[in-house]
Every structure is written in C-alpha cells, then in structure tokens.
Amino acid sequence: MKGNDWTRAMEEALPEKPGFDPEEIARDCGLDMELIIYRRESMYKTPAFEGMLITPEDRERDRNRPRGWGAMCMCTACDSEFAAGYASGTSYDGENFSTGIYQIIGEDGQPYSGYAERDTVEAVAFEEGETVTCPICLADGELIRSKRLSKGRTYAMTVVTLEEINGAAVLIWWLMRKHFEQYGWAGLEVRPREAIAVAPGGKLVRFTHTKYSECGESPEKEWRRAQLNDPELIPFYSAEDGRPGRHTIGTYYIGDRLPDLEGTTGEKTGLVEYLSCGGIYAFKYLDIWTKHRNIENLVKAGPRWAKLVKEDIKEQLDRDITYNMRPLHLTLDWIDWSKMRPHEMLGLSREEFRSEDHFWTLQEIMAFYEARQYAEVTGERFLEYEKMFGIHDTLKLLMMDLKRTGFSTADKLARYLAKQQYISQETKVTTYEDYLDMMYRLRPERVTVEMLRPPHLAEAHDRMMQTAKMCRDEFKGEFAELKIRYKPLEWSDGELCIVVPASNQDLIREGAVLDHCVGSYGKKHTSGRPVFFVRHARRPERSWYTLNEDMTVFPPRRIQLHGYKNEWYKTRQGYGGHIPRKVLDFVERWEREVLLPWTAEERKKAKAAAEEAGAAGETKKEVNAA
Numbered sequence: 001m002k003g004n005d006w007t008r009a010m011e012e013a014l015p016e017k018p019g020f021d022p023e024e025i026a027r028d029c030g031l032d033m034e035l036i037i038y039r040r041e042s043m044y045k046t047p048a049f050e051g052m053l054i055t056p057e058d059r060e061r062d063r064n065r066p067r068g069w070g071a072m073c074m075c076t077a078c079d080s081e082f083a084a085g086y087a088s089g090t091s092y093d094g095e096n097f098s099t100g101i102y103q104i105i106g107e108d109g110q111p112y113s114g115y116a117e118r119d120t121v122e123a124v125a126f127e128e129g130e131t132v133t134c135p136i137c138l139a140d141g142e143l144i145r146s147k148r149l150s151k152g153r154t155y156a157m158t159v160v161t162l163e164e165i166n167g168a169a170v171l172i173w174w175l176m177r178k179h180f181e182q183y184g185w186a187g188l189e190v191r192p193r194e195a196i197a198v199a200p201g202g203k204l205v206r207f208t209h210t211k212y213s214e215c216g217e218s219p220e221k222e223w224r225r226a227q228l229n230d231p232e233l234i235p236f237y238s239a240e241d242g243r244p245g246r247h248t249i250g251t252y253y254i255g256d257r258l259p260d261l262e263g264t265t266g267e268k269t270g271l272v273e274y275l276s277c278g279g280i281y282a283f284k285y286l287d288i289w290t291k292h293r294n295i296e297n298l299v300k301a302g303p304r305w306a307k308l309v310k311e312d313i314k315e316q317l318d319r320d321i322t323y324n325m326r327p328l329h330l331t332l333d334w335i336d337w338s339k340m341r342p343h344e345m346l347g348l349s350r351e352e353f354r355s356e357d358h359f360w361t362l363q364e365i366m367a368f369y370e371a372r373q374y375a376e377v378t379g380e381r382f383l384e385y386e387k388m389f390g391i392h393d394t395l396k397l398l399m400m401d402l403k404r405t406g407f408s409t410a411d412k413l414a415r416y417l418a419k420q421q422y423i424s425q426e427t428k429v430t431t432y433e434d435y436l437d438m439m440y441r442l443r444p445e446r447v448t449v450e451m452l453r454p455p456h457l458a459e460a461h462d463r464m465m466q467t468a469k470m471c472r473d474e475f476k477g478e479f480a481e482l483k484i485r486y487k488p489l490e491w492s493d494g495e496l497c498i499v500v501p502a503s504n505q506d507l508i509r510e511g512a513v514l515d516h517c518v519g520s521y522g523k524k525h526t527s528g529r530p531v532f533f534v535r536h537a538r539r540p541e542r543s544w545y546t547l548n549e550d551m552t553v554f555p556p557r558r559i560q561l562h563g564y565k566n567e568w569y570k571t572r573q574g575y576g577g578h579i580p581r582k583v584l585d586f587v588e589r590w591e592r593e594v595l596l597p598w599t600a601e602e603r604k605k606a607k608a609a610a611e612e613a614g615a616a617g618e619t620k621k622e623v624n625a626a
Contacts, residue, residue, distance in 0.1 A: 043070035169266025406452035
C-alpha cells in the first residue's frame with residue numbers, strides 16, 4: 001500500500017470513541033471528584049409555621065420571624081440543594097478561619113440540612129477547601145464558594161491507549177474533561193486528541209483530532225495527518241488542575257490492557273515491554289527507538305533492564321517539564337549504541353548480565369558507564385569498590401589520576417585505602433583526594449613516594465590541614481563575589497538555616513572547630529563546588545554541619561555532608577557517630593525547594609545570554625560585511 005493510501009486508510013480507521021469505560025478510568029485516575037458549591041443567602045432562623053389554617057396572626061408572626069445569613073449548598077454528585085449556616089471568615093476557636101459553612105451533624109454522626117450558627121450545639125464548621133458530606137446522597141465533595149466558579153473550572157486528564165489498527169501499532173491520546181460551573185457541572189467529556197502510529201518501515205506518523213490557535217484548542221470533526229515536529233507536541237497536553245499552559249502530569253496509561261503487537265508494525269519496538277514496566281512517556285521512547293533500534297534488545301532482555309530505560313526517560317523529562325523547558329531528543333548516555341547484544345550495550349560480561357546476585361540501579365549503571373570512560377573496570381570489580389567506598393567515591397577512585405597517587409593500579413590504591421583506620425568507609429577516597437590536593441598545592445616541589453602513601457592517612461591529613469590553615473586568604477575577591485551570587489541560597493525553615501561563607505577564613509575556622517578538612521576547600525568553593533554551612537537558626541554563627549555541593553552538573557549533586565570529625569569520633573559503641581534525621585531532611589528539602597530551582601533559573605539566564613551574544617555577533621558580522 002502506498003504512503004498516501006495508508007494515511008487515508010488510517011484516518012478513516014482511527015476511532016472516534018474510546019474502547020474503555022470513562023467512568024471507571026475517571027475513578028482510577030482521580031477525576032471523579034465532586035464539589036459542594038455554596039452561596040450566601042438570607043434565611044429564616046426558625047422553622048416555618050405549619051398550621052392547617054393560616055390566620056392573620058399567623059401571617060404577622062411569620063413576618064416577624066428572625067432571619068440570618070445562611071448558606072445554600074448544591075452537591076454536584078446528585079444536583080440537589082441543602083441549607084447550612086454561613087461562616088463569615090472571623091476567628092473560630094482561637095484560630096484563623098476563612099469563609100465556609102456551619103453544617104448540622106446529628107448524634108448519629110450523619111449530616112442534616114438546615115440553618116445553623118456558630119453557637120449551635122450540633123454545628124460543625126467547614127472551611128472552604130475542606131471535604132463536606134452531602135446530607136442527601138452522602139457523597140463527599142470539596143467545599144467551594146460559587147463566586148470562585150464565575151469563569152468555571154475544568155479538570156482534565158490525558159488517557160493513553162495502545163491499539164492495533166490496520167496492522168499498525170498506534171498510541172492514542174484521549175482527553176477527559178470535567179467542567180464545573182457556578183450552578184452545576186457539564187458532565188464528563190471524552191474525545192480523541194492525538195495519535196502516533198508506527199508506519200511500515202518504522203517511521204512515526206502523527207494524526208490529530210484537534211485544532212490549535214492562539215485562543216487555545218478545539219476539537220475537529222475528523223482525524224487528519226499532521227507534522228510530527230509540530231510545536232504543540234511537547235509532548236501531549238494534560239491540565240489536571242485546570243491551570244493554563246502545557247502539562248504532562250496526569251497522563252494515565254491503561255497498562256493492563258496492552259495488546260499483543262505480534263505481526264504489527266510495533267512488534268520489534270519493545271513498546272509493550274516499556275509500558276509493562278510502568279513507562280509513561282511512550283512517544284519519547286519511540287522517538288529514541290527511531291534513532292537506536294537496538295533499544296528493543298535491552299528492554300526485551302528482562303523487566304529489570306526495561307525499568308532502567310523507563311527511569312532515565314522519566315527522570316529527564318520530569319525535570320524538563322518541572323522547569324518548563326522544551327524536551328529535546330533524549331540520549332541515554334549509559335548505553336553503548338554501537339553494540340547490539342544487551343550485555344555489551346551496558347559494558348557487562350554475559351555472566352554479569354545474567355547474574356541475579358545483584359540488580360543494578362540506574363545510578364549504579366550510569367556511574368559504571370562514566371567510570372569506564374577513565375579506567376578499564378569490570379562490572380564485578382566496580383561492585384566490589386562500591387561495597388567498600390560507595391558509588392560516588394568509587395567513581396572518584398576510578399577517575400583519579402594515578403600518576404598523582406604513586407600507585408600503579410586502582411586495585412593497589414583501593415587496598416591501601418581499605419586498610420586505613422579512623423576514617424569512615426564512605427569518605428576514605430574523598431579524604432585521600434583532599435590530602436593530595438593540599439599537598440600538591442602547598443609543597444609541589446617536595447612530594448615524595450612516602451608522602452603519597454602515609455601509613456596513617458587520617459593523621460597525615462590533619463597535619464596537612466593545619467599547614468593549610470596558616471596560608472593567607474588568597475581567594476578574598478572571589479569569596480566576596482560568590483557571597484553576593486549565592487545570597488538567594490541562604491534559607492531557613494525557622495529551626496535550621498543555610499549560611500554562605502564570606503571568606504576563606506570562614507572555611508578555615510569551620511574546619512578548625514569541627515576538626516575536618518573543609519579549611520582547605522577554598523579552591524573548590526571558587527570553582528563550582530561551593531561549601532555551605534548548616535546551622536541553628538537561633539545561633540547562625542556557631543559551627544555545626546558543613547555541606548559541599550557540586551554545581552558544575554545539573555541537577556546539582558551533593559558531594560558530602562559532615563559534622564564534627566566527619567562523624568568519626570569515639571562513642572560508647574565504638575568509633576563513628578551519625579547525622580541527625582532532621583539535618584538530613586532539612587538539607588534534602590533545601591536542595592529540592594531552593595537549590596534546584598535557583599540553579600535551573602541560572603542556567604536559563606546563561607543560555608539566554610549566550611543566545612543574545614551569538615545574535616549580536618551575527619549582526620556585527622553583517623555590518624562589517626556591508
């Protein structure tokens with residue numbers, strides 16, 4: 001079948017209605033939410049007179065019944081209305097309380113309709129945004145004031161299905177929307193939005209059922225072919241929370257209904273294996289597959305290897321989406337694309353690949369790939385080093401220039417470090433590296449073999465650190481500039497705080513008080529691996545813990561976090577202390593909420609400046625040419 005004929009046949013065969021139950025999927029993906037919409041109304045405080053005959057006296061008494069501000073509530077689950085009291089937003093029980101309602105809760109624990117006030121015994125206050133139970137259908141819904149829905153509110157979710165159509169594997173994106181108005185909701189809408197088909201020969205073809213414009217998007221009457229590099233495909237839109245803009249959170253795959261693609265164009269893509277292990281970015285996986293067909297061999301080698309591919313794709317795209325950066329073509333650098341066999345693609349032997357004694361994590365396999373660029377190391381030997389020194393220090397060990405160490409092989413250096421006492425296993429390589437840096441910086445002309453391998457590394461490191469303390473502050477200007485630049489990173493949660501050192505003397509003083517090697521970190525601090533002080537907010541001048549971050553990579557990577565003597569001091573149980581959980585949680589939160597967004601913004605600014613400088617250079621060339 002020719003290309004045009006195949007395209008027309010696919011346009012006619014693509015479905016207009018989903019093959020799944022929208023209500024069932026809405027429950028699974030959290031789109032079955034309901035609202036309790038309330039508005040303030042004047043109500044009678046007491047029940048109406050219910051006599052058989054209404055006399056003039058009754059009318060007069062009815063006219064004089066007291067009134068108050070109540071709330072008329074509507075449940076979107078049953079479209080019924082019920083009455084409640086109105087909470088005006090004043091202080092409630094000594095706490096700040098925004099607007100809401102007072103609902104009557106009976107002795108049986110069930111809600112009832114009726115006017116209620118703050119002093120009513122049965123009244124329970126519900127603040128806007130809390131969950132309220134409808135007294136009519138007993139459905140739970142989020143309490144919201146009607147005026148906040150003056151422009152409506154839409155919750156949307158993208159549902160992706162993998163289907164076989166005319167012998168082709170097709171990914172179809174369905175848009176599920178639930179729209180609420182001030183006085184109800186318009187129901188659950190499901191419509192097709194986009195489709196990606198694997199054409200014969202392996203080319204990806206895009207079909208769309210949506211028209212895009214500056215005002216938004218609208219559905220079209222039928223499917224049509226579209227350009228695959230359309231800027232709207234970044235990847236597919238899903239506004240789960242109703243906010244404008246592009247989002248991919250909320251994409252839902254019907255993973256338990258994957259078809260058997262045998263005999264279709266998707267048979268040799270590995271797409272089913274990728275989705276079966278929890279992958280959610282199928283289009284980006286196919287984009288990689290079009291450039292590296294051998295990725296199929298890796299994902300079909302077993303679920304544990306398919307999960308590594310899934311995790312790396314998700315990690316890269318989640319970071320780009322979080323900071324609103326356009327996802328580019330992904331490259332899984334830890335895979336050798338020049339190889340075809342799965343174990344060779346990862347640099348492992350056949351026995352290491354098949355062994356079930358150890359299941360490689362993504363962090364390990366990426367570190368192993370990086371280590372192989374600097375040293376010849378097998379997977380088995382890498383795991384031995386990792387067991388001794390941890391992932392990061394193992395990578396440092398294998399990347400270390402052996403000429404500076406005086407050891408002929410990494411094995412000999414590892415055996416030497418393993419014998420060292422009074423240094424924790426996870427910091428032995430870092431301590432030795434610090435020792436070498438200080439020695440080559442302070443006395444490069446007097447380095448001997450005996451100095452390169454001291455019998456007691458901990459003592460030699462401390463002596464070298466004392467020598468470094470006496471050095472003058474050669475980084476004064478650079479420290480002052482970095483103090484200003486890193487000022488936005490100084491942060492506190494009320495109990496702990498992050499402080500940026502103002503001079504090299506601050507580092508030397510920190511190292512002297514805590515008896516560790518940060519006093520020699522002046523060059524590291526000024527070369528992209530800054531040092532931060534973790535301290536009590538009430539005593540920010542008192543040394544406590546020292547944090548070292550690598551900001552030459554993105555996202556930034558923590559190099560080390562240590563307190564007094566690197567936690568290697570005498571305790572009742574022996575040598576070795578521990579870092580408190582609250583310190584670890586505080587540092588992780590700071591890295592996640594402060595450091596990562598700031599670094600992403602700085603990278604954006606640097607990129608924009610580079611592009612602007614490039615454009616200015618081109619303009620200058622044109623002027624000179626004229």
